[in-house]
Amino acid sequence: MRSSDEKAGTTTAAPLLQRQVVVSNKREKVINDRRSRQQAVAPAGSEMRYDVSFRPESGGLEVSFRLEEAQYHALSVGDRGMLSYKGSRFVAFTPDP
Secondary structure, three states: OOOHHHHOOOOOOOOEEEEEEEEEEEEEEEEOOOOOOOOOOOOOOOEEEEEEEEEEOOOOOOEEEEEOHHHHHOOOOOOEEEEEEEOOEEEEEEEOO
16 A cells, blocks of 8 residues: 555655756646636735746656745746755756856
């Protein structure tokens, strides 16, 4: 039987991987229970989801992670640096000097 972490693709035993990357895309989305298409602006107190995509500088597949708000806002598309992650879990991004 697999743990819930394994089902989600993030095991605590996953090795720490590091790749030299470029921030290729950022997306923020309002998470709420309403299905209304008329809601153009996020109401105060809405929960947000922050996703960032990274493209390896050496080529290869783009990877995406869900980040915390502060981590998300610290990044800009085009930033270069070292991405650290375990399985599908974001660990850190260290920008190049």
